[in-house]
Amino acid sequence: MTTSQPTRRIVLSRSAALIGAASTGLMLPELAHAQTGKIRVGLMLPYTGAFAPLGVAIENGVRMAINEQGGKLAGREIEWFKVDDESDPSKGVENASKLVQRDKVDVLIGTVHSGVQMGIHKVARESGVLTLIPNAGVHAATRALCAPNVFRTSFSNSQSTRALGKVMMDKGHKKTVWITWKYAAGDEAFEGFKEGYTAAGGTIVKELGLPFPNVEFQALLTEIASLKPDAVACFFAGPSAAKFMKDYAAAGLKGKIPLYGSGFLTEGVLAAAGPAADGVVTTLHYSDSLDTPRNNKFRLEYAKAFRMQPDVYSVQGYDTGLLLIQGANAVKGDLNAKPALYKAMESAVIDSPRGKWTMSKSHNPVQDMYLRVAEKGENKVLGVAAKALADSGAGCKLS
Numbered sequence: 001m002t003t004s005q006p007t008r009r010i011v012l013s014r015s016a017a018l019i020g021a022a023s024t025g026l027m028l029p030e031l032a033h034a035q036t037g038k039i040r041v042g043l044m045l046p047y048t049g050a051f052a053p054l055g056v057a058i059e060n061g062v063r064m065a066i067n068e069q070g071g072k073l074a075g076r077e078i079e080w081f082k083v084d085d086e087s088d089p090s091k092g093v094e095n096a097s098k099l100v101q102r103d104k105v106d107v108l109i110g111t112v113h114s115g116v117q118m119g120i121h122k123v124a125r126e127s128g129v130l131t132l133i134p135n136a137g138v139h140a141a142t143r144a145l146c147a148p149n150v151f152r153t154s155f156s157n158s159q160s161t162r163a164l165g166k167v168m169m170d171k172g173h174k175k176t177v178w179i180t181w182k183y184a185a186g187d188e189a190f191e192g193f194k195e196g197y198t199a200a201g202g203t204i205v206k207e208l209g210l211p212f213p214n215v216e217f218q219a220l221l222t223e224i225a226s227l228k229p230d231a232v233a234c235f236f237a238g239p240s241a242a243k244f245m246k247d248y249a250a251a252g253l254k255g256k257i258p259l260y261g262s263g264f265l266t267e268g269v270l271a272a273a274g275p276a277a278d279g280v281v282t283t284l285h286y287s288d289s290l291d292t293p294r295n296n297k298f299r300l301e302y303a304k305a306f307r308m309q310p311d312v313y314s315v316q317g318y319d320t321g322l323l324l325i326q327g328a329n330a331v332k333g334d335l336n337a338k339p340a341l342y343k344a345m346e347s348a349v350i351d352s353p354r355g356k357w358t359m360s361k362s363h364n365p366v367q368d369m370y371l372r373v374a375e376k377g378e379n380k381v382l383g384v385a386a387k388a389l390a391d392s393g394a395g396c397k398l399s
Contacts, residue, residue: 037077039076040105042110043081044095044109045085045110046084046113047082054112054135058112058313058316061134061313061316062109062317065321074325076328083099092118092122093122100123106129107324110134112135114137114185116136117133117141124147124150125147131150133154135313136154138184138188139188142363143392143394144396148398155364157184157189158193158391160282162193162369163283164260164283165202166386169201173230173258173260176233177207177224177232178206178234179232180208182212208220221248224253236264254276260281263287265280265282266372267282270378278375280374281371282374283371285367287381298353302318319352327345328341354367361393
């Protein structure tokens with residue numbers, strides 16, 4: 001976004017000045033904060049690499065929500081700070097610390113990659129800074145390592161796949177093979193699928209996996225063909241998901257063994273996958289084709305503002321902005337009034353393009369999961385697969 005560049009230059013030069021002041025022992029950061037009266041918002045997102053478009057979409061969404069309030073939070077001006085997290089978990093703590101310790105942000109928004117999120121989470125728990133997660137679904141953030149000052153506006157990794165179980169059993173798919181990458185997100189997605197599918201009466205005949213980010217699917221597709229399950233369920237995302245669907249079709253499985261997955265299987269990759277994606281059924285908390293006045297208005301305004309079409313990441317960023325706005329308004333812009341701030345955010349009802357959602361006790365969205373089918377380059381909504389689906393929040397103790 002070209003409008004953000006002057007702000008970034010100002011912030012960078014100011015940060016350099018603050019670092020210089022720190023070396024002389026001056027308490028300039030606190031003084032500058034008191035003088036400006038601005039709310040300092042830190043964005044720690046991927047701005048380079050494969051996840052860069054997701055980072056941009058999230059930032060666009062956040063800024064759009066706040067621009068609808070005149071570009072302010074509860075009447076207070078905002079100073080923006082940005083750090084490229086590079087999708088590098090090894091730099092998570094260091095980069096989050098830059099925003100919290102150097103830039104003294106009042107709120108930290110980040111990130112996409114679950115590995116990087118755990119670095120942010122460590123800093124958030126130790127510093128107490130208000131932290132909003134606009135994507136990363138890692139369970140620990142809203143389960144065993146939940147924190148009063150951390151709120152997620154997206155999903156947990158098991159939410160969308162948990163909604164698949166009843167859908168597949170209703171279609172008569174009693175025996176299923178599961179396939180994913182063997183890494184944290186894949187394991188957590190499987191947890192949700194296993195819970196939902198076995199509870200509905202289904203049997204998982206085999207769990208197949210390959211190391212992340214390996215995309216040599218052929219041997220596993222041959223094994224699926226020999227197992228002859230009623231259906232296949234999976235978790236893949238990004239360009240590799242498109243390759244998986246293409247390879248699935250090329251192996252002769254398309255049309256013989258129905259393919260189901262978390263909505264990220266088809267999100268943003270339908271053009272790359274082409275006809276191989278047609279007929280693939282997924283569950284997710286949003287769909288571009290959701291035909292509601294709220295979503296239609298959002299999509300039109302987003303396209304006008306950014307000259308591109310919004311996606312699930314844009315919506316998650318937008319909802320992050322909406323949640324922050326509700327919290328800030330409740331405390332009249334005083335983000336240091338933390339008990340009242342957290343209470344307002346915990347009780348918020350977000351009127352989102354995805355549909356209204358609320359916050360669970362462990363600070364994860366309680367939201368509808370939509371049933372979608374890929375059809376001619378579009379994720380077409382078939383209905384609601386699960387109403388007001390909550391993550392378990394297992395192990396979370398906030399009081």
